[in-house]
Amino acid sequence: MSETYSYLGPSGTFTEAALAQVPEAEGKDWRSVNNVGEALDDVVSGRSVAAMIAIENSIEGGVTATLDALANIPGLRIIGEYLVRVQFVLVARPGTTLDEVRVVNAHPVAYAQTRKWLDANVPTHGHIPSTSNVAAALALFENDLADAAIAPPQIVQHHALEVLAENIADNANAVTRFVLVSKSAAVPAPTGADKTSIIAELPEDRAGALLELLEQFSTRGVNLSLLQSRPIGDALGRYRFVIDADGHITDERVADALLGVRRFSPHILFLGSYPRADKAPVQYTARYDDGVFLEARQWLAALIAGEPEA
Numbered sequence: 544m545s546e547t548y549s550y551l552g553p554s555g556t557f558t559e560a561a562l563a564q565v566p567e568a569e570g571k572d573w574r575s576v577n578n579v580g581e582a583l584d585d586v587v588s589g590r591s592v593a594a595m596i597a598i599e600n601s602i603e604g605g606v607t608a609t610l611d612a613l614a615n616i617p618g619l620r621i622i623g624e625y626l627v628r629v630q631f632v633l634v635a636r637p638g639t640t641l642d643e644v645r646v647v648n649a650h651p652v653a654y655a656q657t658r659k660w661l662d663a664n665v666p667t668h669g670h671i672p673s674t675s676n677v678a679a680a681l682a683l684f685e686n687d688l689a690d691a692a693i694a695p696p697q698i699v700q701h702h703a704l705e706v707l708a709e710n711i712a713d714n715a716n717a718v719t720r721f722v723l724v725s726k727s728a729a730v731p732a733p734t735g736a737d738k739t740s741i742i743a744e745l746p747e748d749r750a751g752a753l754l755e756l757l758e759q760f761s762t763r764g765v766n767l768s769l770l771q772s773r774p775i776g777d778a779l780g781r782y783r784f785v786i787d788a789d790g791h792i793t794d795e796r797v798a799d800a801l802l803g804v805r806r807f808s809p810h811i812l813f814l815g816s817y818p819r820a821d822k823a824p825v826q827y828t829a830r831y832d833d834g835v836f837l838e839a840r841q842w843l844a845a846l847i848a849g850e851p852e853a
């Protein structure tokens with residue numbers, strides 16, 4: 544059986560563009576799904592070897608459906624990170640003019656990224672959420688509930704739609720970050736430009752608990768690139784934290800920080816260590832180098848063995 548990769552479809556989504564960056568997926572079966580849960584379920588059930596899912600947008604922030612699914616579905620690993628520049632156009636059935644637009648189909652994350660433009664140019668619009676950017680546009684052919692859709696610019700190359708407005712994103716440089724997720728597997732070897740993702744809960748509701756969580760990283764010289772709280776869901780005011788740390792789990796400072804979180808947090812989930820999309824080498828101060836940790840451990844072993852101190 545050929546290997547299958549799941550992605551949010553239909554064909555033409557930014558998620559598909561992210562999957563196109565994965566050399567291992569080239570020439571394999573690509574399965575278009577309707578939501579993140581379905582994509583991850585494909586991985587859990589073994590229907591697909593991996594799924595590409597959006598995790599963060601530079602304007603809208605964390606994709607909550609993804610962060611919550613990763614927290615709640617056991618046995619998954621992030622094995623890669625990919626960036627896609629996102630741009631949007633407003634499209635409609637041929638013949639529609641902008642002043643006729645009352646209702647807009649849009650994926651919620653795309654909608655959030657184009658709100659300023661919509662508020663300025665279609666101030667009284669209503670919004671129908673879609674499962675993806677391409678699905679938003681294709682729904683215009685299936686029913687007339689909406690007059691226009693927010694879609695990727697390439698949509699008009701494949702479908703008979705008219706562009707009513709270009710570059711409608713609130714930030715022309717918006718980027719969405721995607722991750723490739725597989726079943727739990729051994730972590731790939733470090734590249735020197737890696738990221739480690741975890742989700743951790745705080746021990747109890749007390750002053751300084753979050754600070755203590757963050758100290759696990761700061762005292763080992765580990766920089767964080769993402770800290771996002773998500774409600775655990777069982778009671779008001781209870782949160783878990785999604786954390787991206789610079790470095791690889793086999794880096795001594797990262798491993799030591801994770802051990803610290805493990806001792807402190809009632810629930811820690813390791814999501815993976817994987818190469819950063821921007822390939823930027825991890826920066827850290829020399830005193831947190833692997834060699835310094837190893838030397839300290841050797842010193843301890845020597846003390847225990849009764850060797851005289853150098």
Ligand SMILES: O=C(O)C(=O)C[C@]1(C(=O)O)C=C[C@@H](O)C=C1
Nearest residue numbers: 556557558597652653675676719
């Ligand atoms: O991949 C697509 O095109 C999508 O519709 C999904 C998605 C997302 O899930 O965040 C991806 C990127 C954009 O920022 C908006 C929507």
